[in-house]
Amino acid sequence: MSFRLYNTLSGEVEEVRPSAPPEVRMYACGPTVYNRAHIGNFRTFVATDVLRRALTYCGFRVREVMNLTDVDDRIIKLAAEAGQEIGPFTAAHIAAFEADMKALRMERPEIVPKATEHIAEMVELIGKLIARGHTYVADGSVYFRIGSFPDYGKLARLDVSGMKAGARVDTDKYEKEDARDFVLWKLKADEPAWAQWDAPFGKGRPGWHIECSAMGMKYLGDTLDLHAGGVDLIFPHHENEIAQSQCGTGHPFVRHWMHVEHLLVNEETMSKSKGNFFTLPDLVEAGHSPEAVRYLLAQAHYRKQLNFSFEGLDQAKAALERIHGAVRRLGEVETAGPASAAALEAGERAETAFAAALRDDLNAPEAIAAVHGLVTDANQLLAGGALNAAGAGALRERFERMDRVFGVLLPAGEDRLEADLQALFDARQEARRARDFRRADEVRADLERRGIVLEDTPRGTRWRRS
RNA sequence: GGCGGCGUAGCCAAGUGGUCAAGGCGGAGGUCUGCAAAACCUCUAUUCACCGGUUCGACUCCGGUCGCCGCCUCCA
Numbered sequence: 347m348s349f350r351l352y353n354t355l356s357g358e359v360e361e362v363r364p365s366a367p368p369e370v371r372m373y374a375c376g377p378t379v380y381n382r383a384h385i386g387n388f389r390t391f392v393a394t395d396v397l398r399r400a401l402t403y404c405g406f407r408v409r410e411v412m413n414l415t416d417v418d419d420r421i422i423k424l425a426a427e428a429g430q431e432i433g434p435f436t437a438a439h440i441a442a443f444e445a446d447m448k449a450l451r452m453e454r455p456e457i458v459p460k461a462t463e464h465i466a467e468m469v470e471l472i473g474k475l476i477a478r479g480h481t482y483v484a485d486g487s488v489y490f491r492i493g494s495f496p497d498y499g500k501l502a503r504l505d506v507s508g509m510k511a512g513a514r515v516d517t518d519k520y521e522k523e524d525a526r527d528f529v530l531w532k533l534k535a536d537e538p539a540w541a542q543w544d545a546p547f548g549k550g551r552p553g554w555h556i557e558c559s560a561m562g563m564k565y566l567g568d569t570l571d572l573h574a575g576g577v578d579l580i581f582p583h584h585e586n587e588i589a590q591s592q593c594g595t596g597h598p599f600v601r602h603w604m605h606v607e608h609l610l611v612n613e614e615t616m617s618k619s620k621g622n623f624f625t626l627p628d629l630v631e632a633g634h635s636p637e638a639v640r641y642l643l644a645q646a647h648y649r650k651q652l653n654f655s656f657e658g659l660d661q662a663k664a665a666l667e668r669i670h671g672a673v674r675r676l677g678e679v680e681t682a683g684p685a686s687a688a689a690l691e692a693g694e695r696a697e698t699a700f701a702a703a704l705r706d707d708l709n710a711p712e713a714i715a716a717v718h719g720l721v722t723d724a725n726q727l728l729a730g731g732a733l734n735a736a737g738a739g740a741l742r743e744r745f746e747r748m749d750r751v752f753g754v755l756l757p758a759g760e761d762r763l764e765a766d767l768q769a770l771f772d773a774r775q776e777a778r779r780a781r782d783f784r785r786a787d788e789v790r791a792d793l794e795r796r797g798i799v800l801e802d803t804p805r806g807t808r809w810r811r812s
Numbered sequence: 813g814g815c816g817g818c819g820u821a822g823c824c825a826a827g828u829g830g831u832c833a834a835g836g837c838g839g840a841g842g843u844c845u846g847c848a849a850a851a852c853c854u855c856u857a858u859u860c861a862c863c864g865g866u867u868c869g870a871c872u873c874c875g876g877u878c879g880c881c882g883c884c885u886c887c888a
Binding site for chain 2 (some may be wrong): 357375376377378383384386387388389390391393394418419420502503504505554575576577578579580581582583605606607608609610613614615616617618642645646647649650651652653655657658660661662664665668671672675703709711712714715716717718719722725726728729730778781783786787790799800801802803808810
Protein backbone atom coordinates (compact mmCIF):
# COMPACT_ATOMS: atom_id res chain seq x y z
CA MET A 347 0.00 0.00 0.00
CA SER A 348 2.80 2.30 -0.88
CA PHE A 349 1.90 5.82 -1.87
CA ARG A 350 4.54 8.45 -2.45
CA LEU A 351 3.86 12.17 -2.34
CA TYR A 352 5.98 15.29 -2.33
CA ASN A 353 6.23 16.74 1.16
CA THR A 354 6.72 20.50 1.23
CA LEU A 355 8.28 20.25 4.65
CA SER A 356 11.18 18.07 3.53
CA GLY A 357 11.24 19.16 -0.10
CA GLU A 358 11.23 15.54 -1.17
CA VAL A 359 8.87 12.88 -2.45
CA GLU A 360 8.13 10.72 0.55
CA GLU A 361 6.06 7.74 1.49
CA VAL A 362 2.71 8.73 2.98
CA ARG A 363 2.85 7.19 6.44
CA PRO A 364 -0.37 7.68 8.37
CA SER A 365 -0.12 7.28 12.11
CA ALA A 366 -2.99 4.79 12.24
CA PRO A 367 -3.08 2.98 8.91
CA PRO A 368 -5.03 2.32 6.87
CA GLU A 369 -6.75 5.54 7.92
CA VAL A 370 -5.33 8.76 6.52
CA ARG A 371 -6.40 11.80 8.45
CA MET A 372 -6.19 14.69 6.08
CA TYR A 373 -7.10 18.32 6.21
CA ALA A 374 -7.73 20.57 3.25
CA CYS A 375 -8.02 24.33 3.54
CA GLY A 376 -11.44 25.15 2.16
CA PRO A 377 -12.97 28.34 0.81
CA THR A 378 -13.78 31.63 2.46
CA VAL A 379 -17.46 31.89 1.76
CA TYR A 380 -17.97 35.50 0.75
CA ASN A 381 -18.42 35.11 -3.00
CA ARG A 382 -18.30 32.49 -5.72
CA ALA A 383 -15.12 30.44 -5.81
CA HIS A 384 -13.41 30.61 -9.22
CA ILE A 385 -11.92 27.69 -11.09
CA GLY A 386 -8.47 28.63 -9.85
CA ASN A 387 -9.72 27.86 -6.36
CA PHE A 388 -11.27 24.69 -7.68
CA ARG A 389 -8.01 23.59 -9.19
CA THR A 390 -6.78 23.03 -5.67
CA PHE A 391 -10.00 21.49 -4.46
CA VAL A 392 -10.19 19.13 -7.42
CA ALA A 393 -6.56 18.14 -6.91
CA THR A 394 -7.18 17.28 -3.27
CA ASP A 395 -10.29 15.40 -4.36
CA VAL A 396 -8.19 13.37 -6.78
CA LEU A 397 -5.72 12.75 -3.96
CA ARG A 398 -8.34 11.47 -1.53
CA ARG A 399 -9.83 9.27 -4.23
CA ALA A 400 -6.40 7.99 -5.23
CA LEU A 401 -5.60 7.17 -1.61
CA THR A 402 -8.88 5.33 -1.28
CA TYR A 403 -8.26 3.54 -4.56
CA CYS A 404 -4.90 2.43 -3.20
CA GLY A 405 -6.45 0.92 -0.11
CA PHE A 406 -6.36 3.70 2.45
CA ARG A 407 -9.40 4.88 4.31
CA VAL A 408 -9.60 8.65 4.19
CA ARG A 409 -10.98 10.86 6.90
CA GLU A 410 -10.89 14.36 5.50
CA VAL A 411 -11.75 17.68 7.04
CA MET A 412 -12.34 20.65 4.79
CA ASN A 413 -13.20 23.84 6.58
CA LEU A 414 -15.50 26.63 5.55
CA THR A 415 -14.11 29.97 6.62
CA ASP A 416 -17.23 31.91 7.46
CA VAL A 417 -15.82 34.70 9.56
CA ASP A 418 -13.26 37.21 8.34
CA ASP A 419 -12.92 40.88 7.42
CA ARG A 420 -14.62 40.60 4.05
CA ILE A 421 -17.52 38.53 5.26
CA ILE A 422 -18.28 40.87 8.12
CA LYS A 423 -18.03 43.90 5.90
CA LEU A 424 -20.17 42.50 3.08
CA ALA A 425 -22.73 41.01 5.44
CA ALA A 426 -23.06 44.31 7.28
CA GLU A 427 -23.52 46.13 3.98
CA ALA A 428 -26.24 43.67 3.04
CA GLY A 429 -27.89 44.18 6.41
CA GLN A 430 -27.43 40.55 7.30
CA GLU A 431 -25.70 38.58 9.99
CA ILE A 432 -23.08 35.98 9.19
CA GLY A 433 -25.29 32.90 8.93
CA PRO A 434 -27.80 34.19 6.40
CA PHE A 435 -25.09 35.95 4.43
CA THR A 436 -22.81 32.96 4.06
CA ALA A 437 -25.59 30.41 3.52
CA ALA A 438 -26.01 31.38 -0.13
CA HIS A 439 -22.28 31.24 -0.79
CA ILE A 440 -21.97 27.89 0.90
CA ALA A 441 -24.81 26.55 -1.21
CA ALA A 442 -23.13 27.83 -4.37
CA PHE A 443 -19.84 26.27 -3.37
CA GLU A 444 -21.49 22.94 -2.71
CA ALA A 445 -23.29 23.09 -6.04
CA ASP A 446 -19.99 23.68 -7.83
CA MET A 447 -18.36 20.87 -5.87
CA LYS A 448 -21.08 18.53 -6.92
CA ALA A 449 -20.96 19.61 -10.55
CA LEU A 450 -17.23 19.03 -10.54
CA ARG A 451 -17.82 15.53 -9.17
CA MET A 452 -15.98 16.18 -5.96
CA GLU A 453 -16.58 13.74 -3.15
CA ARG A 454 -17.78 15.44 -0.04
CA PRO A 455 -15.12 15.36 2.68
CA GLU A 456 -16.19 13.43 5.76
CA ILE A 457 -16.26 16.60 7.87
CA VAL A 458 -16.96 20.12 6.61
CA PRO A 459 -16.86 22.33 9.69
CA LYS A 460 -17.67 26.00 9.85
CA ALA A 461 -15.37 28.32 11.73
CA THR A 462 -18.24 30.05 13.50
CA GLU A 463 -19.32 26.75 15.01
CA HIS A 464 -15.90 26.12 16.54
CA ILE A 465 -15.20 29.34 18.36
CA ALA A 466 -14.97 27.44 21.65
CA GLU A 467 -12.19 25.20 20.32
CA MET A 468 -10.28 28.22 19.10
CA VAL A 469 -10.69 30.02 22.40
CA GLU A 470 -9.38 26.94 24.16
CA LEU A 471 -6.31 26.72 21.93
CA ILE A 472 -5.58 30.41 22.36
CA GLY A 473 -5.92 29.88 26.11
CA LYS A 474 -3.21 27.25 25.97
CA LEU A 475 -0.94 29.54 24.01
CA ILE A 476 -1.49 32.30 26.54
CA ALA A 477 -0.73 29.90 29.39
CA ARG A 478 2.46 28.80 27.72
CA GLY A 479 3.63 32.34 27.16
CA HIS A 480 3.49 32.52 23.38
CA THR A 481 1.25 35.54 23.24
CA TYR A 482 0.80 39.15 24.17
CA VAL A 483 -2.05 41.60 24.05
CA ALA A 484 -2.09 44.88 22.18
CA ASP A 485 -5.16 47.06 21.86
CA GLY A 486 -7.31 44.24 23.19
CA SER A 487 -6.18 41.78 20.49
CA VAL A 488 -4.15 38.69 21.24
CA TYR A 489 -1.04 38.12 19.16
CA PHE A 490 1.20 35.16 18.65
CA ARG A 491 4.82 36.01 19.32
CA ILE A 492 6.86 34.53 16.49
CA GLY A 493 10.03 34.95 18.45
CA SER A 494 8.82 32.22 20.82
CA PHE A 495 8.88 29.55 18.11
CA PRO A 496 12.38 28.84 16.77
CA ASP A 497 11.17 26.69 13.86
CA TYR A 498 9.14 29.52 12.37
CA GLY A 499 9.79 29.77 8.64
CA LYS A 500 10.84 26.17 8.20
CA LEU A 501 7.96 25.15 5.93
CA ALA A 502 8.33 28.11 3.58
CA ARG A 503 12.12 28.05 3.84
CA LEU A 504 12.01 31.71 4.68
CA ASP A 505 14.74 33.46 6.51
CA VAL A 506 12.42 35.16 8.92
CA SER A 507 15.16 37.13 10.58
CA GLY A 508 15.13 39.38 7.54
CA MET A 509 11.56 40.37 8.16
CA LYS A 510 11.99 43.38 10.35
CA ALA A 511 9.32 44.87 12.48
CA GLY A 512 7.55 47.65 10.60
CA ALA A 513 9.27 46.71 7.36
CA ARG A 514 6.04 46.16 5.54
CA VAL A 515 2.90 48.16 5.23
CA ASP A 516 0.71 47.00 8.01
CA THR A 517 -2.87 46.98 6.80
CA ASP A 518 -4.21 46.40 10.26
CA LYS A 519 -4.03 49.24 12.66
CA TYR A 520 -2.96 47.11 15.56
CA GLU A 521 0.28 47.64 17.28
CA LYS A 522 2.42 44.59 17.08
CA GLU A 523 5.71 44.09 18.80
CA ASP A 524 7.03 42.63 15.60
CA ALA A 525 5.62 42.72 12.07
CA ARG A 526 6.04 38.97 11.83
CA ASP A 527 3.59 38.34 14.64
CA PHE A 528 0.06 37.41 13.72
CA VAL A 529 -3.27 37.85 15.38
CA LEU A 530 -5.00 35.00 17.19
CA TRP A 531 -7.96 36.96 18.51
CA LYS A 532 -9.05 40.28 17.08
CA LEU A 533 -10.84 43.01 18.89
CA LYS A 534 -12.47 45.37 16.46
CA ALA A 535 -14.71 47.68 18.43
CA ASP A 536 -16.29 49.11 15.30
CA GLU A 537 -17.60 45.77 14.09
CA PRO A 538 -21.17 44.57 14.72
CA ALA A 539 -22.00 42.75 17.92
CA TRP A 540 -22.94 39.61 15.96
CA ALA A 541 -19.33 39.36 14.86
CA GLN A 542 -17.99 39.22 18.38
CA TRP A 543 -17.73 36.38 20.82
CA ASP A 544 -16.95 36.23 24.51
CA ALA A 545 -13.63 34.82 25.66
CA PRO A 546 -11.71 34.84 28.93
CA PHE A 547 -9.28 37.26 27.32
CA GLY A 548 -11.98 39.60 26.07
CA LYS A 549 -14.66 40.02 23.45
CA GLY A 550 -13.60 39.66 19.86
CA ARG A 551 -13.32 37.22 17.01
CA PRO A 552 -10.76 34.69 15.82
CA GLY A 553 -7.90 35.50 13.48
CA TRP A 554 -7.80 33.58 10.24
CA HIS A 555 -5.13 31.02 11.00
CA ILE A 556 -6.42 29.69 14.29
CA GLU A 557 -9.51 28.03 12.83
CA CYS A 558 -7.58 25.47 10.81
CA SER A 559 -5.48 24.47 13.78
CA ALA A 560 -8.44 24.21 16.14
CA MET A 561 -10.75 22.35 13.77
CA GLY A 562 -8.06 20.15 12.30
CA MET A 563 -6.93 18.96 15.71
CA LYS A 564 -10.46 18.57 17.01
CA TYR A 565 -11.41 16.08 14.32
CA LEU A 566 -8.07 14.53 13.45
CA GLY A 567 -5.94 14.67 16.57
CA ASP A 568 -2.91 16.77 17.48
CA THR A 569 -0.90 15.44 14.55
CA LEU A 570 -2.52 15.32 11.12
CA ASP A 571 -1.27 12.79 8.61
CA LEU A 572 -1.72 15.05 5.63
CA HIS A 573 -2.53 18.70 5.12
CA ALA A 574 -3.29 20.09 1.69
CA GLY A 575 -3.83 23.52 0.24
CA GLY A 576 -2.81 25.93 -2.47
CA VAL A 577 0.82 27.00 -2.71
CA ASP A 578 -0.11 30.52 -1.76
CA LEU A 579 -1.04 29.28 1.68
CA ILE A 580 2.43 28.02 2.52
CA PHE A 581 3.27 31.42 3.85
CA PRO A 582 2.06 32.76 6.07
CA HIS A 583 -1.05 30.66 6.68
CA HIS A 584 0.42 27.19 7.03
CA GLU A 585 3.53 28.50 8.72
CA ASN A 586 1.30 30.13 11.30
CA GLU A 587 -0.81 27.02 11.72
CA ILE A 588 2.32 25.07 12.55
CA ALA A 589 3.52 27.66 15.03
CA GLN A 590 0.30 27.98 16.99
CA SER A 591 -0.51 24.26 16.90
CA GLN A 592 2.85 23.00 18.00
CA CYS A 593 3.24 25.65 20.66
CA GLY A 594 -0.24 24.79 21.90
CA THR A 595 0.09 21.02 22.06
CA GLY A 596 3.80 20.34 22.11
CA HIS A 597 3.32 17.84 19.29
CA PRO A 598 4.17 18.01 15.58
CA PHE A 599 1.16 19.39 13.73
CA VAL A 600 1.40 17.76 10.32
CA ARG A 601 3.40 14.84 9.00
CA HIS A 602 2.96 15.50 5.29
CA TRP A 603 2.26 18.82 3.58
CA MET A 604 0.84 18.82 0.08
CA HIS A 605 0.59 22.02 -1.93
CA VAL A 606 -1.16 22.48 -5.24
CA GLU A 607 0.23 24.88 -7.81
CA HIS A 608 -1.80 27.71 -9.23
CA LEU A 609 -4.06 27.86 -12.20
CA LEU A 610 -2.96 30.68 -14.49
CA VAL A 611 -4.77 32.69 -17.12
CA ASN A 612 -2.56 34.15 -19.81
CA GLU A 613 0.40 33.03 -17.73
CA GLU A 614 -0.77 35.05 -14.74
CA THR A 615 -2.33 33.74 -11.57
CA MET A 616 -6.07 33.79 -11.60
CA SER A 617 -7.17 35.89 -8.71
CA LYS A 618 -10.09 37.89 -7.53
CA SER A 619 -7.97 40.97 -7.06
CA LYS A 620 -6.80 40.87 -10.68
CA GLY A 621 -10.29 40.29 -11.98
CA ASN A 622 -9.03 37.71 -14.48
CA PHE A 623 -11.02 34.80 -13.23
CA PHE A 624 -13.78 32.48 -14.36
CA THR A 625 -16.30 30.74 -12.16
CA LEU A 626 -17.79 27.40 -13.07
CA PRO A 627 -21.12 29.02 -14.03
CA ASP A 628 -19.18 31.39 -16.32
CA LEU A 629 -17.81 28.41 -18.21
CA VAL A 630 -21.06 26.50 -18.24
CA GLU A 631 -22.78 29.55 -19.64
CA ALA A 632 -20.16 29.64 -22.37
CA GLY A 633 -21.21 26.14 -23.33
CA HIS A 634 -18.64 24.04 -21.52
CA SER A 635 -19.48 21.08 -19.37
CA PRO A 636 -18.41 20.79 -15.74
CA GLU A 637 -17.04 17.35 -16.62
CA ALA A 638 -14.65 18.84 -19.15
CA VAL A 639 -13.56 21.40 -16.57
CA ARG A 640 -12.91 18.66 -14.04
CA TYR A 641 -11.01 16.61 -16.59
CA LEU A 642 -8.86 19.62 -17.47
CA LEU A 643 -8.08 20.32 -13.82
CA ALA A 644 -7.68 16.70 -12.77
CA GLN A 645 -5.40 15.54 -15.57
CA ALA A 646 -2.75 18.12 -14.80
CA HIS A 647 0.07 17.35 -12.42
CA TYR A 648 -0.75 19.08 -9.15
CA ARG A 649 2.75 20.47 -8.68
CA LYS A 650 2.84 22.25 -12.02
CA GLN A 651 1.19 25.49 -12.87
CA LEU A 652 -1.63 25.00 -15.31
CA ASN A 653 -2.42 27.70 -17.83
CA PHE A 654 -6.15 27.90 -18.36
CA SER A 655 -7.35 28.48 -21.89
CA PHE A 656 -10.48 27.76 -23.85
CA GLU A 657 -8.40 25.84 -26.32
CA GLY A 658 -7.26 23.61 -23.47
CA LEU A 659 -10.86 23.16 -22.39
CA ASP A 660 -11.79 22.11 -25.92
CA GLN A 661 -8.95 19.62 -25.96
CA ALA A 662 -10.13 18.26 -22.64
CA LYS A 663 -13.60 17.84 -24.00
CA ALA A 664 -12.36 16.02 -27.10
CA ALA A 665 -10.19 13.68 -25.04
CA LEU A 666 -13.08 12.96 -22.71
CA GLU A 667 -15.38 12.15 -25.62
CA ARG A 668 -12.88 9.66 -26.91
CA ILE A 669 -12.95 7.86 -23.55
CA HIS A 670 -16.72 8.03 -23.27
CA GLY A 671 -17.14 6.68 -26.79
CA ALA A 672 -15.05 3.62 -26.08
CA VAL A 673 -16.80 2.88 -22.78
CA ARG A 674 -20.20 3.30 -24.37
CA ARG A 675 -19.36 0.91 -27.19
CA LEU A 676 -18.08 -1.66 -24.72
CA GLY A 677 -21.53 -1.72 -23.20
CA GLU A 678 -23.12 -2.60 -26.53
CA VAL A 679 -21.31 -5.89 -27.13
CA GLU A 680 -23.68 -8.82 -26.72
CA THR A 681 -21.96 -11.91 -28.07
CA ALA A 682 -21.55 -14.72 -25.58
CA GLY A 683 -18.47 -16.64 -24.51
CA PRO A 684 -15.61 -16.34 -22.05
CA ALA A 685 -13.45 -13.23 -21.95
CA SER A 686 -10.44 -13.43 -24.22
CA ALA A 687 -6.89 -13.38 -22.92
CA ALA A 688 -6.19 -10.30 -25.02
CA ALA A 689 -8.99 -8.39 -23.31
CA LEU A 690 -7.95 -9.49 -19.85
CA GLU A 691 -4.33 -8.62 -20.48
CA ALA A 692 -5.13 -5.16 -21.86
CA GLY A 693 -7.16 -4.39 -18.76
CA GLU A 694 -4.50 -5.67 -16.43
CA ARG A 695 -1.73 -3.76 -18.17
CA ALA A 696 -3.65 -0.49 -18.11
CA GLU A 697 -4.64 -0.64 -14.49
CA THR A 698 -1.18 -1.63 -13.35
CA ALA A 699 0.27 1.41 -15.09
CA PHE A 700 -2.56 3.57 -13.79
CA ALA A 701 -1.99 2.59 -10.16
CA ALA A 702 1.78 2.92 -10.44
CA ALA A 703 1.41 6.46 -11.79
CA LEU A 704 -0.87 7.53 -8.95
CA ARG A 705 1.36 6.02 -6.29
CA ASP A 706 4.27 7.97 -7.68
CA ASP A 707 3.52 11.48 -6.42
CA LEU A 708 -0.01 11.49 -7.80
CA ASN A 709 1.11 11.51 -11.42
CA ALA A 710 -2.27 12.23 -12.98
CA PRO A 711 -1.00 12.85 -16.53
CA GLU A 712 0.59 9.44 -16.60
CA ALA A 713 -2.47 7.83 -15.06
CA ILE A 714 -4.61 9.43 -17.76
CA ALA A 715 -2.20 8.15 -20.38
CA ALA A 716 -2.91 4.64 -19.05
CA VAL A 717 -6.63 5.31 -19.43
CA HIS A 718 -6.10 6.34 -23.03
CA GLY A 719 -3.95 3.30 -23.61
CA LEU A 720 -6.89 1.16 -22.57
CA VAL A 721 -9.16 3.17 -24.85
CA THR A 722 -6.88 2.41 -27.78
CA ASP A 723 -6.78 -1.29 -26.90
CA ALA A 724 -10.53 -1.45 -26.43
CA ASN A 725 -11.15 0.32 -29.74
CA GLN A 726 -8.88 -2.04 -31.58
CA LEU A 727 -10.46 -5.12 -30.08
CA LEU A 728 -13.89 -3.68 -30.78
CA ALA A 729 -13.05 -2.81 -34.37
CA GLY A 730 -11.62 -6.27 -34.93
CA GLY A 731 -14.75 -7.92 -33.57
CA ALA A 732 -12.50 -9.61 -31.03
CA LEU A 733 -14.65 -8.81 -28.03
CA ASN A 734 -17.58 -10.68 -26.58
CA ALA A 735 -19.79 -9.47 -23.76
CA ALA A 736 -17.56 -10.98 -21.08
CA GLY A 737 -14.39 -9.43 -22.50
CA ALA A 738 -16.08 -6.07 -23.00
CA GLY A 739 -17.43 -6.27 -19.47
CA ALA A 740 -13.97 -6.92 -18.08
CA LEU A 741 -12.64 -3.84 -19.87
CA ARG A 742 -15.57 -1.76 -18.75
CA GLU A 743 -14.88 -2.75 -15.19
CA ARG A 744 -11.36 -1.43 -15.53
CA PHE A 745 -12.73 1.91 -16.66
CA GLU A 746 -15.11 1.89 -13.73
CA ARG A 747 -12.27 1.24 -11.33
CA MET A 748 -10.12 3.99 -12.81
CA ASP A 749 -13.09 6.31 -12.73
CA ARG A 750 -13.16 5.99 -8.97
CA VAL A 751 -10.23 8.37 -9.07
CA PHE A 752 -11.11 10.70 -11.93
CA GLY A 753 -14.88 10.72 -11.65
CA VAL A 754 -15.63 11.73 -15.24
CA LEU A 755 -14.50 8.75 -17.28
CA LEU A 756 -17.87 7.11 -17.69
CA PRO A 757 -20.42 8.49 -20.14
CA ALA A 758 -23.43 10.20 -18.64
CA GLY A 759 -26.46 8.05 -17.98
CA GLU A 760 -29.54 7.76 -20.09
CA ASP A 761 -30.34 11.01 -21.76
CA ARG A 762 -33.56 11.48 -23.70
CA LEU A 763 -34.01 13.65 -26.75
CA GLU A 764 -36.49 16.45 -26.44
CA ALA A 765 -39.77 15.64 -28.19
CA ASP A 766 -39.21 17.90 -31.21
CA LEU A 767 -35.69 16.57 -31.72
CA GLN A 768 -36.92 13.01 -31.35
CA ALA A 769 -39.49 13.70 -34.07
CA LEU A 770 -36.73 14.88 -36.41
CA PHE A 771 -34.66 11.84 -35.51
CA ASP A 772 -37.58 9.54 -36.34
CA ALA A 773 -38.25 11.39 -39.58
CA ARG A 774 -34.69 10.82 -40.69
CA GLN A 775 -34.88 7.15 -39.87
CA GLU A 776 -37.98 6.93 -42.03
CA ALA A 777 -36.23 8.79 -44.87
CA ARG A 778 -33.27 6.47 -44.69
CA ARG A 779 -35.49 3.43 -44.81
CA ALA A 780 -37.02 4.90 -47.94
CA ARG A 781 -33.49 5.56 -49.24
CA ASP A 782 -34.32 9.24 -49.49
CA PHE A 783 -30.78 10.23 -48.53
CA ARG A 784 -31.20 13.85 -49.52
CA ARG A 785 -33.97 14.26 -47.00
CA ALA A 786 -32.00 12.25 -44.45
CA ASP A 787 -28.95 14.49 -44.84
CA GLU A 788 -31.05 17.62 -44.49
CA VAL A 789 -32.51 16.40 -41.25
CA ARG A 790 -29.10 15.37 -39.99
CA ALA A 791 -27.74 18.84 -40.71
CA ASP A 792 -30.71 20.37 -38.98
CA LEU A 793 -30.15 18.25 -35.89
CA GLU A 794 -26.48 19.13 -35.93
CA ARG A 795 -27.33 22.80 -35.83
CA ARG A 796 -29.38 22.02 -32.73
CA GLY A 797 -26.45 20.31 -31.08
CA ILE A 798 -27.21 16.69 -31.92
CA VAL A 799 -24.62 14.63 -33.79
CA LEU A 800 -25.74 11.40 -35.43
CA GLU A 801 -23.75 8.26 -36.04
CA ASP A 802 -25.10 5.47 -38.23
CA THR A 803 -23.80 2.12 -37.07
CA PRO A 804 -24.57 -1.49 -37.98
CA ARG A 805 -26.59 -1.60 -34.78
CA GLY A 806 -28.68 1.40 -35.64
CA THR A 807 -28.35 5.15 -35.47
CA ARG A 808 -26.84 6.66 -32.36
CA TRP A 809 -26.98 10.29 -31.31
CA ARG A 810 -24.96 12.41 -28.92
CA ARG A 811 -24.89 16.03 -27.92
CA SER A 812 -22.08 18.09 -29.42
C1' G B 813 17.51 41.29 -3.20
C1' G B 814 16.26 36.17 -0.79
C1' C B 815 13.73 31.44 -1.58
C1' G B 816 11.21 27.82 -4.86
C1' G B 817 9.89 26.10 -9.68
C1' C B 818 9.58 25.90 -15.02
C1' G B 819 11.42 26.04 -20.42
C1' U B 820 10.14 18.74 -24.41
C1' A B 821 6.67 18.47 -31.41
C1' G B 822 1.35 23.30 -34.37
C1' C B 823 -1.17 23.16 -29.09
C1' C B 824 -1.52 20.60 -24.09
C1' A B 825 1.74 17.31 -21.52
C1' A B 826 4.68 12.76 -19.05
C1' G B 827 9.37 10.65 -18.74
C1' U B 828 14.45 7.94 -18.37
C1' G B 829 22.07 8.37 -17.60
C1' G B 830 22.44 4.05 -22.73
C1' U B 831 16.99 -0.10 -27.80
C1' C B 832 12.87 3.88 -32.18
C1' A B 833 11.76 10.44 -26.30
C1' A B 834 4.59 8.36 -23.02
C1' G B 835 -0.36 10.08 -23.77
C1' G B 836 -4.08 13.63 -25.55
C1' C B 837 -5.64 17.56 -29.06
C1' G B 838 -4.94 19.19 -33.96
C1' G B 839 -3.29 17.83 -39.02
C1' A B 840 -2.34 14.38 -43.58
C1' G B 841 -3.41 9.78 -46.25
C1' G B 842 -6.13 5.14 -46.23
C1' U B 843 -10.18 1.32 -44.58
C1' C B 844 -15.35 1.21 -43.35
C1' U B 845 -20.09 4.04 -44.68
C1' G B 846 -25.59 5.70 -49.44
C1' C B 847 -22.80 10.07 -47.79
C1' A B 848 -21.15 11.51 -43.20
C1' A B 849 -19.90 10.62 -38.18
C1' A B 850 -17.57 7.31 -34.93
C1' A B 851 -13.93 3.57 -35.03
C1' C B 852 -9.53 1.27 -37.08
C1' C B 853 -4.57 1.50 -39.83
C1' U B 854 -0.28 4.58 -41.27
C1' C B 855 2.30 9.18 -40.88
C1' U B 856 3.16 13.94 -37.93
C1' A B 857 10.18 15.94 -32.26
C1' U B 858 17.45 12.33 -35.44
C1' U B 859 15.37 15.87 -30.80
C1' C B 860 14.20 17.72 -25.43
C1' A B 861 15.69 26.95 -24.36
C1' C B 862 21.10 28.10 -25.11
C1' C B 863 26.52 27.41 -23.84
C1' G B 864 30.14 24.69 -21.42
C1' G B 865 31.57 20.44 -18.11
C1' U B 866 31.40 15.28 -15.92
C1' U B 867 30.78 10.41 -18.45
C1' C B 868 32.33 5.14 -22.88
C1' G B 869 27.39 7.65 -23.35
C1' A B 870 23.02 13.19 -21.13
C1' C B 871 17.22 15.36 -22.87
C1' U B 872 18.05 13.17 -17.94
C1' C B 873 23.95 14.89 -13.40
C1' C B 874 27.05 19.69 -12.52
C1' G B 875 28.13 25.03 -13.70
C1' G B 876 26.73 29.28 -16.37
C1' U B 877 23.46 32.29 -19.83
C1' C B 878 18.67 33.72 -21.57
C1' G B 879 13.36 33.62 -20.91
C1' C B 880 9.04 32.75 -17.85
C1' C B 881 6.21 31.90 -13.25
C1' G B 882 5.32 31.79 -8.00
C1' C B 883 6.35 33.12 -2.82
C1' C B 884 8.65 36.75 0.56
C1' U B 885 1.67 41.11 1.79
C1' C B 886 -5.00 39.24 1.95
C1' C B 887 -5.38 35.22 -1.83
C1' A B 888 -6.61 28.00 -3.83
